[in-house]
Amino acid sequence: xxxxxxxxxxxxxxxxxxxxxxxxxxxxxxxxxxxxxxxxxxxxxxxxxxxxxxxxxxxxxxxxxxxxxxxxxxxxxxxxxxxxxxxxxxxxxxxxxxxxxxxxxxxxxxxxxxxxxxxxxxxxxxxxxxxxxxxxxxxxxxxxxxxxxxxxxxxxxxxxxxxxxxxxxxxxxxxxxxxxxxxxxxxxxxxxxxxxxxxxxxxxxxxxxxxxxxxxxxxxxxxxxxxxxxxxxxxxxxxxxxxxxxxxxxxxxxxxxxxxxxxxxxxxxxxxxxxx
Amino acid sequence: xxxxxxxxxxxxxxxxxxxxxxxxxxxxxxxxxxxxxxxxxxxxxxxxxxxxxxxxxxxxxxxxxxxxxxxxxxxxxxxxxxxxxxxxxxxxxxxxxxxxxxxxxxxxxxxxxxxxxxxxxxxxxxxxxxxxxxxxxxxxxxxxxxxxxxxxxxxxxxxxxxxxxxxxxxxxxxxxxxxxxxxxxxxxxxxxxxxxxxxxxxxxxxxxxxxxxxxxxxxxxxxxxxxxxxxxxxxxxxxxxxxxxxxxxxxxxxxxxxxxxxxxxxxxxxxxxxxxxxxxxxxxxxxxxxxxxxxxxxxxxxxxxxxxxxxxxxxxxxxxxxxxxxxxxxxxxxxxxxxxxxxxxxxxxxxxxxxxxxxxxxxxxxxxxxxxxxxxxxxxxxxxxxxxxxxxxxxxxxxxxxxxxxxxxxxxxxxxxxxxxxxxxx
Numbered sequence: 001x002x003x004x005x006x007x008x009x010x011x012x013x014x015x016x017x018x019x020x021x022x023x024x025x026x027x028x029x030x031x032x033x034x035x036x037x038x039x040x041x042x043x044x045x046x047x048x049x050x051x052x053x054x055x056x057x058x059x060x061x062x063x064x065x066x067x068x069x070x071x072x073x074x075x076x077x078x079x080x081x082x083x084x085x086x087x088x089x090x091x092x093x094x095x096x097x098x099x100x101x102x103x104x105x106x107x108x109x110x111x112x113x114x115x116x117x118x119x120x121x122x123x124x125x126x127x128x129x130x131x132x133x134x135x136x137x138x139x140x141x142x143x144x145x146x147x148x149x150x151x152x153x154x155x156x157x158x159x160x161x162x163x164x165x166x167x168x169x170x171x172x173x174x175x176x177x178x179x180x181x182x183x184x185x186x187x188x189x190x191x192x193x194x195x196x197x198x199x200x201x202x203x204x205x206x207x208x209x210x211x212x213x214x215x216x217x218x219x220x221x222x223x224x225x226x227x228x229x230x231x232x233x234x235x236x237x238x239x240x241x242x243x244x245x246x247x248x249x250x251x252x253x254x255x256x257x258x259x260x261x262x263x264x265x266x267x268x269x270x271x272x273x274x275x276x
Numbered sequence: 277x278x279x280x281x282x283x284x285x286x287x288x289x290x291x292x293x294x295x296x297x298x299x300x301x302x303x304x305x306x307x308x309x310x311x312x313x314x315x316x317x318x319x320x321x322x323x324x325x326x327x328x329x330x331x332x333x334x335x336x337x338x339x340x341x342x343x344x345x346x347x348x349x350x351x352x353x354x355x356x357x358x359x360x361x362x363x364x365x366x367x368x369x370x371x372x373x374x375x376x377x378x379x380x381x382x383x384x385x386x387x388x389x390x391x392x393x394x395x396x397x398x399x400x401x402x403x404x405x406x407x408x409x410x411x412x413x414x415x416x417x418x419x420x421x422x423x424x425x426x427x428x429x430x431x432x433x434x435x436x437x438x439x440x441x442x443x444x445x446x447x448x449x450x451x452x453x454x455x456x457x458x459x460x461x462x463x464x465x466x467x468x469x470x471x472x473x474x475x476x477x478x479x480x481x482x483x484x485x486x487x488x489x490x491x492x493x494x495x496x497x498x499x500x501x502x503x504x505x506x507x508x509x510x511x512x513x514x515x516x517x518x519x520x521x522x523x524x525x526x527x528x529x530x531x532x533x534x535x536x537x538x539x540x541x542x543x544x545x546x547x548x549x550x551x552x553x554x555x556x557x558x559x560x561x562x563x564x565x566x567x568x569x570x571x572x573x574x575x576x577x578x579x580x581x582x583x584x585x586x587x588x589x590x591x592x593x594x595x596x597x598x599x600x601x602x603x604x605x606x607x608x609x610x611x612x613x614x615x616x617x618x619x620x621x622x623x624x625x626x627x628x629x630x631x632x633x634x635x636x637x638x639x640x641x642x643x644x645x646x647x648x649x650x651x652x653x654x655x656x657x658x659x660x661x662x663x664x665x666x667x668x669x670x671x672x673x674x675x676x677x678x679x680x681x682x683x684x685x686x687x688x689x690x691x692x693x694x695x696x697x698x699x700x701x702x
Binding site for chain 1: 320322324325326328348349350351352353354356359360363364366367368369371537538541544545554556557559560563564565
């Protein structure tokens with residue numbers, strides 16, 4: 001009886017804490033929503049947490065008119081870059097964990113160095129290389145840079161997950177006539193789906209939110225991503241906070257869709273990153 | 277079933293990538309060859325986002341008038357433009373022409389031999405008849421013209437007339453009167469100064485006027501030219517005053533981390549009394565639903581016989597490594613954008629042009645008023661007058677003094693150390 005009462009009490013405390021945390025996280029989003037629905041005069045005149053005097057849905061269509069091209073570009077970049085990056089990372093993780101070669105751990109450490117170099121330090125040499133090979137202002141150029149920076153983290157997550165898959169599966173597959181590629185595509189990759197789904201969410205998020213590299217390596221307005229599009233609402237002497245907020249809300253929709261679609265795998269996949 | 281679907285998806289993705297990448301590369305090479313075949317000149321131009329409203333139609337009309345010149349414009353935020361230019365300069369990939377600020381911000385490019393020397397162009401195209409002399413002076417480095425003057429702006433103290441009338445105040449004529457007014461405004465429950473400390477440049481506008489007040493124009497100019505020591509008592513007094521105003525809560529609580537544009541917003545609703553800013557504020561006042569002429573402007577009362585305003589210039593620089601044809605086209609474009617016909621046509625959005633004569637905008641009444649106020653002279657704004665390494669130390673000193681981490685005397689000494697380090701490295 002006492003145990004049940006304690007358990008109920010701890011549940012209530014947990015829920016209260018979670019509700020308070022949820023409110024803390026939701027308040028800024030609520031401010032953005034209310035700002036997105038106000039006119040500029042309304043925003044300046046009234047407190048930031050006040051409800052709009054007149055709801056201005058037109059802010060969303062105005063923001064969309066300016067941002068649609070950038071959203072399209074970001075969707076293209078993310079939809080192409082994320083699967084290619086994950087395929088490369090999965091192949092590398094497969095080789096590191098299941099192909100038993102001498103320098104596997106050293107090679108893994110070499111990949112991890114990529115996570116330790118601040119990318120700001122690479123801007124000038126990368127810009128020179130892309131320019132030299134005629135890859136500036138091209139999507140293949142930006143894909144190579146993005147994939148290069150994403151590979152170390154992806155390998156780290158997938159290597160952890162793949163190591164937890166029993167080796168006996170490989171042996172059975174080998175007996176059944178599978179080669180290395182067959183084992184990878186037919187056995188390992190489907191089992192690693194939780195880790196891959198996790199990487200899809202994280203990689204999509206980081207690609208979607210990336211700004212600095214795109215701003216440096218893409219100088220054609222028609223090719224810039226959504227993060228650069230949001231900057232069109234910010235100027236040297238003034239910011240259009242209402243359209244900026246509407247733009248921010250529009251820009252998070254694809255991330256939400258990807259997260260909702262893959263979130264059931266998310267926690268299971270993250271566990272792979274910390275397994276031996 | 278699941279694994280088959282996965283393999284199918286991966287295969288489709290790979291095919292898509294190959295096809296789209298090939299399209300993308302082909303488009304680029306086609307464009308380059310057509311340009312060389314037809315004798316067209318393509319120039320790349322990097323400018324700011326908030327200039328797009330008037331630059332887009334200007335560029336369209338320029339290309340219509342000059343069908344053999346194709347302009348590829350890229351619009352950046354303020355900091356991304358600075359960042360992209362620095363990376364491009366280091367990797368020798370600068371555009372044909374770019375927007376930049378004057379003084380030490382723009383000096384980086386001619387100092388490193390990256391800009392076209394426009395001295396002969398300025399003489400042969402008689403720029404002295406077109407642009408005002410202050411603007412022409414501010415785009416020179418080592419007596420060479422390194423940019424096409426675009427904007428020249430000065431900073432004044434803007435105040436809401438309604439609030440002033442309510443408190444029975446008139447624009448102050450002395451520093452002491454200005455301080456008395458701030459005290460009275462604070463007593464009435466209103467924070468006097470709209471200042472945001474994020475980035476350092478908004479607080480710097482006050483610091484430099486305090487320097488003008490305590491050091492006088494001669495010493496102030498020498499400090500900016502690194503010919504006098506920043507450990508001077510006048511510098512200490514300036515920082516003491518800044519700290520005093522902060523301690524008296526003449527700035528908003530927590531202002532040191534506030535974005536300057538956000539800090540200015542309450543001014544539009546008469547919830548602040550002053551902002552030390554430029555005539556572009558008229559656009560923001562209109563955007564907030566008020567009439568620009570409901571605000572007044574006066575020169576910061578620094579008690580000098582000739583009250584100088586802080587000024588700065590903006591310009592277009594042209595790449596020194598672009599070929600002759602591109603440079604010629606870029607000069608043509610720069611002169612077109614900054615010329616009287618275009619300026620007068622777009623004056624409502626253009627800002628304060630660098631021209632000798634232009635039609636003033638009714639939507640920005642303070643542009644003409646401030647142009648008349650600058651007669652007593654001006655000094656170059658500190659973040660363009662000082663080397664950038666010293667500017668960063670000045671910003672650090674302001675924050676440290678306000679937060680009580682450094683004494684005012686220490687602030688001067690630290691800036692002087694940065695000056696000496698800079699000098700020893702050059």
